[in-house]
Amino acid sequence: MRSFGARDIAVDLGTANTLVYVRGRGIVLDQPSVVALDVTTGTPLAVGHDAKRMAGRTPAHIQVIRPLKDGVIADFDVCEKMLRYFIEQVSGSRWAKPRMVICVPSGITGVEQRAVQEAAEYAGARKPAFIIEEPMAAAIGAGLPVQSPHGSMIVDVGGGTTEVAVISLGGMVAAQSARVGGDVLDDSITQYVKKEYGVALGDSTAEEVKVALGSAWPLADEMYAEIRGRDLVTGLPKTVTVGSVEIREALEEPISSIIDAIKSTLDRTPPELAADIMGEGIVLAGGGALLRGLDQRLANETGMPIRIATDPLYAVARGSGQALEEFEVLRGVLFSSGDQY
Template identity: 50%
Template sequence: MAVDIGIDLGTASVLVYVKGKGVVLKEPSVVAYDRETNEVKAIGEEARLMLGRTPGNIIAVRPLRHGVISDYTITEKMIKYFILKALGRRTFKKPRICICVPSGVTEVEKKAVEEATFAAGAREVHLIEEPVAAAIGAGIDISKACGNMIVDVGGGTSDIAVISLGGTVVNTSIKIAGDDFDEAIVRYMRKKHNLLIGDRTAEEIKIKIGTTYPLAEIEKLEVKGRNLVTGLPKTVLVTSSETEEALKEISGQIVEAVISVLEQTPPELSADVLDRGILLTGGGSMLRGLEELIEEKTGIHTITAEDPLKVVAVGTGQYAEYIGGSREL
């Protein structure tokens, strides 16, 4: 039997949707390999735990940067590994794979994704833009002549689009997303507390107490790192209001991009967006306060999708099934 697979090839994580089973795999898009022999040591969660903790000859890398392939060979190995892991067996007939790309990618970048997927063992490859996949996955009927606004905040890019009649009318893709939130926290800790922390610690701060809007109750977290003055390990108490200050600039840029898309939207569709609201998807949208911030700045009701991490993968998989002719879109 041939299988239809949908892959959300993200900068931070890869999700695989298999027809009839739903999302079967969610792993970080990290690969650890030996610099001397080029042998892959670990892929996914196992490799993520190695980030910043490897000896000299082993490097843990993210082969995707800002939603596009930065290391072709490693990406191909990673896709191949995830396909085999998701299917759990080798199939006689190669799978039909639908894979999503950010809305602002160039033809060259699209070609690289296509070729890497073919090399990883696909029979057919279909590309779909992330906002369209997110809308399908969130259960929106995109085939109607009605405007829907999607803000997909991923790990490497934020895609903002107004969709009508199955396609994007106005869209923009900015290279500012979840990873930039982490970097902003690292910079803030260095500047304010003279504390050097790693990306994993920054991500932990973002998930546990991170916010872009004032919280009703201030939350606190103990953060361990290296004191830049003495060079010794040190613990600092960080509050949620400090993370709001640290993330202010990055969240402001996402809001500006949303406003610029709204400014370019045709008036009829603007009226639809005002009625239906803005839908937030992607892992980055799980950051607290983003919903409230966009709503305050635009005056449009904003909601986050039910399972923001999985909607793009689900939409991509359903699109693969639709191409296979087994479902109405």
């Protein structure tokens, strides 16, 4: 029996953002994966954008938590509360039990996968919750021919992980999940500014600097910006001017890790598929694909054509949504809690 008022939904449960796709309606929710909790009672005070605005600005009795780290659940209870809140937002009812497809990184362990499924089921999804691996979802969302015998390569640079996969005949032939993503890039900027200028930055400031100045390849016009933080010597607020060249230097190490993951995946790709990829190129998806010059840097390092998916931020959510729309056709790319693998 179909539960009353339930529509099938697909969730891209990301480290930085959670996106929800409702069958027949498309992507209806895009919120940061952040929850503000009242420490004394354990009740959520705000979820998503409102909670993110509170980060680093809270009194002692409010705690801002990001329940996912490196693409997997770090705080189960908070994650379940957040998912429940998003499901209620989308379905408009507390009692809806929608069929649910949820995304996980490809390098996830069986225990971590189980945690994601249980969180979804406790939050109100109908059993069994279906799992789709992120690179597969990103490839479907980027419009790659995943079911054909033709090789496609996807690089999904998310907030917590970078997923690299070569896909053919509806499965992943070679894949690698590196725990390097937007969070690590932000952290590298924080560490660099601390070391070079003796200034401590907040997480949201580091993210703003990355968006404003971050690049992976020399720019035609290098940019500068003033950033505010706390002077570590005097403890007073301080403003420093930082250029895009310095930020590129700060990001060098994590970007090299992403390149290494791509090279080691190509190294394990059968020659026939490698020839296909050489012709078609590598597709970039995820928020990290928006980093200036990342495509040029990868093209330079791998010697392959690189293209960025349309709306790279939404590729994974679109792909998992398509798996819902064409459930019978794409059933092979999904795992349910009954599957052992």
